[in-house]
Amino acid sequence: MHEMAIAEGVLDIALDYAKQNDAKCIREIGLLIGDMSGVVVDSLTFSFDMIAKGTLAEGAEIKVKHVPLVGRCTKCGKDFRIEHYDFWCPECKDGVLKIVSGREMQVEYLEVD
Template sequence: MHEMAIAEGILDIALDYAKQNAAKKINEIGLLLGEMSGVEVDSLEFSFNMLVQGTIAEGAQLKIKHVPLVGRCSKCGREYHIEHYDFWCPECENGVLTTISGREMQVEYLEVD
């Protein structure tokens, strides 16, 4: 379950930030999770809630912002939501595109006291 390792990374980032800023409590952690990140949200939340027990992040809420998988066609320039991992441009049927969003997996913000 790679969600446990991801949760550990999130907690490490939050605790490090809290320490650097003399925070006493971590209340909320905002995450950006791309559609293509492969993260199972329920498993991530379960793992995170297990890991924070006994830390200053105990009781902290994970606020997850889902980022859609969007690509830009290198031929016609059209941007579109990529569905079912179909990377062909629906406009010109070119298969060469640049992924604009949807691969994110990062801490966006922390709310601390």
């Protein structure tokens, strides 16, 4: 039920924004979802549609942009994309990686009327 909690958070943000902007309806919600955020997009949109019923966000379209998992080597400082959970630095084949992006989940933009 991880996605339900996230959907509620997204709906709160969208409704707040609509209120501040005197909007009559929310058309589109852009989300940034990190590849390692663990969010299942289908469950998220499903949960959202369910709880958005009867609110200004009913029928809003959810556009998801995936954020790749990027790590930074703590030894040589290089940034690179982590694929297949390969957490070794490709430059120095050493070092401990710090995750730079890919774990986030945030609202990128909102389109209202």
